């Protein structure tokens with residue numbers, strides 16, 4: 001498993017999300033994970049599953 005896949009699983013990201021960048025600062029014990037999604041993608045409401053508008 002590469003680090004991108006590792007962060008995807010740690011964050012519980014669904015397939016739509018891609019990890020674009022990971023910044024790891026060991027000195028500050030700080031991790032920044034930048035995620036993105038393809039343009040024109042519809043998202044379902046996490047509570048009722050209804051599709052929401054384009055983002």
Ligand SMILES: [Zn+2]
Pocket residue numbers: 045046047048049050
């Ligand atoms: Zn809803």
